[in-house]
């Protein structure tokens with residue numbers, strides 16, 4: 118992409134309505150624009166990051182054997198009356214009446230609709246286990262939408278639902294989700310810690326939230342500092358293996374880590390004092406096991422091995438896809454702007470032409486651009502007639518992890534400069550070496 122042809126409405130001033138750094142940077146970097154309270158348009162740069170996150174979620178769901186699908190945002194109230202949640206959900210649910218006076222609603226989550234699909238088609242244990250998920254817009258009429266996309270009214274969420282014959286199988290699904298979420302967040306450059314939590318309106322006893330530690334997080338958390346040393350890394354887990362998934366769950370949830378609602382001061386007090394931590398976190402996902410709550414209320418039964426009709430065991434699992442954009446920025450920025458982890462960066466590398474209009478600089482930039490694209494990378498070439506300082510400031514603000522700077526002095530020796538956004542370190546090298554290095558970094 119050439120910046121001269123892109124839509125990147127960066128703001129020089131710090132927007133006064135934004136209280137936290139991710140919100141400020143998303144507005145300043147031209148990623149989003151508020152449409153109304155808690156509802157945002159995603160401008161090209163922001164949308165690109167959202168899509169990167171979405172793709173990682175899809176890939177990791179596929180790896181765990183879960184099936185992608187899509188359900189409507191507008192749903193009939195009748196289904197929600199069956200589960201009893203139409204009234205229970207309260208003012209957070211956006212209720213709509215259609216022209217025939219039918220009660221409809223904008224989906225805040227989709228346990229009812231997926232259970233309706235299941236009961237219409239599945240009658241036997243032979244069709245289990247089954248896990249389906251979607252990535253779809255949700256609406257919750259939050260009292261205090263704030264912090265930009267972090268607490269929106271409209272937000273983009275991955276929601277998955279498992280159907281299993283027995284509690285044991287459903288707990289395997291729970292553990293499997295925990296494993297796949299650990300891998301998902303690490304691919305985005307985040308450490309998200311599973312913490313025992315409260316299930317709220319979704320229901321059930323077993324639930325973990327995944328929290329990214331950040332001072333601006335809305336959740337208060339208590340944990341044993343040793344938990345932050347754990348990394349999932351590149352483990353090769355067989356997602357069908359109960360033992361392997363269980364072992365990962367044990368490893369990542371055996372030390373104390375809880376949200377405010379489930380905090381147990383007595384238990385916490387038993388951790389050696391120097392390891393006790395009280396902090397804040399951003400909730401980027403949650404997994405639930407709620408047994409037969411919805412299947413019994415809505416009649417989702419199957420025949421078991423002996424021909425008995427039994428309600429299926431279920432759970433649901435959510436990832437805050439749009440919230441993650443803000444959470445990643447909270448975790449990865451400095452005074453000059455965003456620092457995208459390689460896994461989610463909107464463009465892989467920026468090209469800054471220090472002397473636009475100079476024949477040799479222009480040619481070198483074009484050559485670089487072509488070579489990077491040919492390698493399968495997406496460069497963003499700042500080809501504007503701007504001073505160098507302004508170009509650097511824009512690149513720093515939008516946070517591409519790598520920048521190649523092309524100027525007449527370096528080019529005289531056949532050299533360009535490759536700079537890391539993370540630590541500011543630069544290295545001079547030939548054009549070919551720069552392309553090779555960036556390709557290597559991204560593994561293409």
Ligand code: 5CA
Pocket residue numbers: 225226227228257259266267268269270271272273274275276277319400401402403433434435436437438439440
């Ligand atoms: N049905 C379950 C699992 S799919 C469910 O709805 N879980 S949830 O309520 O925990 O939401 C899942 C994730 O969506 C949360 O962990 C959070 O990251 C994100 N989320 C929830 N509310 C908002 C909001 N108002 N704005 C942005 N993201 C949100």
